[in-house]
Amino acid sequence: MKDISVKALAKINLGLDVVRKREDGYHEVRMVMQTIHLFDRLEISKNTSGEITMETNLSFLPTNENNLVYKAAKLLQDEFAIKDGVHVWLHKYIPVAAGMAGGSTDAAAVLYGMNQIFDLGLTREELMERGVKIGADVPYCIMRGTALAEGIGEKLSKLPPMVKCPVLIAKPQISVSTKFVYDNLKLGSDMVHPDIDRLVADIREKDLYKIAADMGNVLETVTIPAYPVIADIKDHMMEHGAVNAMMSGSGPTVFGLFDKEATAVEAYEAMKASGLAKQVYLTSIYNNARK
Ligand code: ATP
Helix, strand or coil: CCEEEEEEEEEEEEEEEEEEECCCCCEEEEEEEEEEEEEEEEEEEEECCCCEEEEECCCCCCCCCCCHHHHHHHHHHHHCCCCCEEEEEEECCCCCCCCCCHHHHHHHHHHHHHHHHCCCCCCHHHHHHHHCCCCCCHHHHHHCCEEEEECCCCEEEECCCCCCCEEEEEECCCCCCHHHHHHCCCCCCCCCCCCHHHHHHHHHHCCHHHHHHHCEECCHHHHHHHCCHHHHHHHHHHHCCCCEEEECCCCCCEEEECCCHHHHHHHHHHHHHHCCCCEEEEEEECCCCCC
8 A cells, every 4th residue: 555545633622630740840630532523634655755745735834843744754764764755745624733632633643644554563552652752642642532641641541432412613813832821820729620530420421411511621720811712712602502612622722512413503603703713613522443
């Protein structure tokens, strides 16, 4: 096989708690990760140039070693002494710098795709071991589905599949740096933490209403005061029938869960008309694990 087309799916966090700041500066987290059916598409091909090259529809993205696509390709090229070149066409649809693991899922797709086209014979677990060298979220993006992520996000426990429901995604036209969010997080005794164990129990029970009630993201305590548009988007989704709405990751993307497709479609149209968000997508929960 010479060429492959791979989907790179985005994630949302149904729950995100920060347990503590470690001495090495990393934050220990507990996150409930969920794949959604919103994706980039990567066309990966091999050639005889020996080089790693890429192009993308988003002109502001780096196409050099700063792109996680490049890093993933280089990692496998070096480890397996691959003499061939690799070219990746990245069709980018997942909002960038948005809390949806866009770069990580692209890297995961490259590892998966190169394993196929170069017949490397790596198992999913072996790909995940390579992935963590690129980023803490990459192993999860290789695995997909519903999972509890602990440690710095790399310690994964698979959970039963999340209840299927429509998911509305809205990203305002602001950039929020992940570093800013973590640097400004105050983990004092008055911090209200989401109950991640209860959320996991709700997922096991497959009760969308309980899941919605127990969703929580501790990083909103930093982003909402700094960027009130995030609260405006959440309010807008709630006013249009979401069972709950919350920021994903370190933001600024907000997602809303809905119990009826018709309500979600109405909320999607209203969000687009509101001008609150630059990118608006109506998508759904995706539960298939990668083989
Ligand atoms: P996370 O949810 O893991 O915090 P994110 O959604 O906040 O991720 P990304 O979309 O992965 O963030 O991108 C963050 C930065 O990484 C961008 O500003 C971009 O310059 C750089 N980057 C490198 N590779 C990619 C890629 N393949 N897609 C998007 N951004 C990339």
